[in-house]
Amino acid sequence: MPILRSAVAALLLASTPLDAADLRPLPPALATDVPMAELGRHLFFESRLSGDGSRSCATCHVPERSYADGEPLARGYNHTGHFRNTPGFAGMRLKARLTWDGRYRGDQLPELVAEMLTSPVTMNADPGIAAERVRQIPGLLQLWRRAFGERAPPSFDGIVQAIAAWTALHDGGETAVDAALRGDPSSLSPLATEGLRLFAGKAGCVRCHHGPALSDGALHRLGVPENPEVLRDPERTVSLLRHHAINGSPDPMSERADSGVHALTRRATDRGRFATPSLRGVARTAPYMHNGVLADLPAVIDFYDRGGGRGSALTPLGLSRRERDALVAFLEALSPARTVAGRPAAFDYATQAGAGR
Numbered sequence: 001m002p003i004l005r006s007a008v009a010a011l012l013l014a015s016t017p018l019d020a021a022d023l024r025p026l027p028p029a030l031a032t033d034v035p036m037a038e039l040g041r042h043l044f045f046e047s048r049l050s051g052d053g054s055r056s057c058a059t060c061h062v063p064e065r066s067y068a069d070g071e072p073l074a075r076g077y078n079h080t081g082h083f084r085n086t087p088g089f090a091g092m093r094l095k096a097r098l099t100w101d102g103r104y105r106g107d108q109l110p111e112l113v114a115e116m117l118t119s120p121v122t123m124n125a126d127p128g129i130a131a132e133r134v135r136q137i138p139g140l141l142q143l144w145r146r147a148f149g150e151r152a153p154p155s156f157d158g159i160v161q162a163i164a165a166w167t168a169l170h171d172g173g174e175t176a177v178d179a180a181l182r183g184d185p186s187s188l189s190p191l192a193t194e195g196l197r198l199f200a201g202k203a204g205c206v207r208c209h210h211g212p213a214l215s216d217g218a219l220h221r222l223g224v225p226e227n228p229e230v231l232r233d234p235e236r237t238v239s240l241l242r243h244h245a246i247n248g249s250p251d252p253m254s255e256r257a258d259s260g261v262h263a264l265t266r267r268a269t270d271r272g273r274f275a276t277p278s279l280r281g282v283a284r285t286a287p288y289m290h291n292g293v294l295a296d297l298p299a300v301i302d303f304y305d306r307g308g309g310r311g312s313a314l315t316p317l318g319l320s321r322r323e324r325d326a327l328v329a330f331l332e333a334l335s336p337a338r339t340v341a342g343r344p345a346a347f348d349y350a351t352q353a354g355a356g357r
Contacts, residue, residue, distance in 0.1 A: 022200060024212045025181040026171055030093060033165060035146040040166025042143060043159055045343050048133045049117060051077065051124035057116070057163065058343065060086045066172060066281030066335065072292025073229060073236060076121040081236035083227075083243065083258055085292035090172030090281035096217025100290040101261045102275035106217070110164040117160065121239055127156035134159065139347030172280035173336030188333055194323075195330025203304070203317055203327060214279035214334070219261050221272040223309030226257055227291035258291060272311060283335040297328045 043049065047056040060074055061067040068088040076082045084100055098104040104112045117125040134140045134154040144154050147162060179187035180196070188196065199205045208216045230236045245252035247263045262271040274290045288294040294303055301324045303309070307316035319327070 022206050022210045023177075023181060023214075024210075025178040026174055027094070027212055029171070030169060032169060033147075035143070036162055036165045037169060039140075039143040039147040040162035040164070042140060042344050042347075043134075043163050044166055046140070046346070048137070049123065049125050049130045049159065051126065051129075054078070055123060057123075060122075061089060063343070064284070066090045066284040067170065068285040070286070072227060072287045076239070077119075077124040080121060081229075081233045081239060082121060083230045083236050083240040084290055085287065087277060088281055088285040089167060090170055091213045091278040092170055093168040094171065094211070094213035094280075095215060095278055096213070097215075097219075097275045100274050100277075101264060102217075102219050103261075103264055109168060110160050113164045113167070114156075114160045117156075117163075121242070130159055131156050136349055137347045138350050175280070175336050176333040177330070189329060191326050192329040192333045195326035195328070195333075198319075198323055198327055199330055202323070203319065205304075205327070208276045209279050215276045217276065219270070219273040219275050221260075221311060221313045222274070222289075222303075223272070223312030223314070224274075224289045224291065224303075225293055225309050227293045230258070230291065231256060260290070279331065279334050281335050283332045297331050298324065301327050 044057045044061075047053055047059070049056065055077065060069045062069050066088040067090060069086040072085060074082040074084060074086040087100060092098075092109065093106070095106045098106060098109065098112050116122045117130065118127065131154040134144060141154065144158070145152070148158055152158070176187040176192070177196070180193075185193065199209075208218065208220060210216060230240055240258060241252050241255060244255040244259075244263055248266065249255060249263065259271045260274045262268070262273065264270075283297065286296050288297075288300050294300050301319070304314065305317045305319045305324060308314035
């Protein structure tokens with residue numbers, strides 16, 4: 001059954017009807033465990049969970065940037081260079097696959113949180129020390145007891161559970177596109193409406209960017225060019241080689257590129273395949289692609305219009321300048337206008353000998 005009212009579908013899409021498998025508006029919000037979410041919010045911004053107390057989840061996942069960081073390539077623990085772009089996570093609960101190489105299913109968010117907390121290239125947290133730091137911060141300990149009960153001592157598993165619970169609540173917010181899909185065509189500008197038709201029609205974007213997350217959860221080869229900074233910066237090169245080594249490359253020192261899911265599967269046909277990102281909040285997550293080589297949305301549209309890069313599975317689109325501008329206007333309408341809530345103030349430490357044991 002079409003998701004759009006027939007009159008609105010006719011107005012927005014003309015001869016390109018959409019059904020529920022193509023584009024869908026944001027679904028109802030998750031039921032919220034308020035104490036757990038509040039604990040998770042504070043832990044997300046808590047730098048003392050990291051190995052040296054210098055960085056939090058929010059260091060890379062900045063709320064004002066749809067939880068990306070605005071840099072082409074991420075910086076990790078002790079500001080060490082990384083070889084991938086920080087992905088935004090608006091619409092996290094809607095995604096079928098997580099991370100650029102899709103190594104986690106959408107229902108494995110806690111496992112991903114645990115990896116990001118403990119990995120030596122991201123936060124380098126020691127699970128036992130992280131739990132003890134929560135116990136020694138009275139404000140966090142109070143939130144912990146509200147979420148887990150008065151007699152439950154802080155634990156690393158609980159930290160992971162709370163951060164994942166809070167993270168899953170972030171759908172990015174209602175957008176003008178959601179309003180249009182719910183039956184209000186006036187929410188989109190004429191240019192964005194034209195972009196919606198192109199997105200679902202001539203440009204074919206909807207083949208990979210569909211559903212409420214605007215992602216098919218699959219892995220595709222687009223021929224994205226390498227970011228030369230990865231091999232120019234020794235720290236980023238080391239991060240890349242380590243990634244290949246820990247994932248079983250028979251000769252990791254010979255690797256000179258991010259091979260995507262191939263690093264996990266070792267299948268030749270998987271080289272260069274990366275997961276389709278969600279487009280929710282996309283106007284705030286520049287620069288783009290797994291290595292940040294495309295600076296802005298017009299550059300992304302131009303890349304797809306050319307049929308991608310070397311070895312791409314894409315085909316050229318033949319878009320006019322007006323059509324490219326319309327697609328950019330549509331993508332910009334996928335970011336909500338609302339402001340982001342402020343960061344919580346950090347709690348002070350205090351020695352809590354014997355408390356929470």
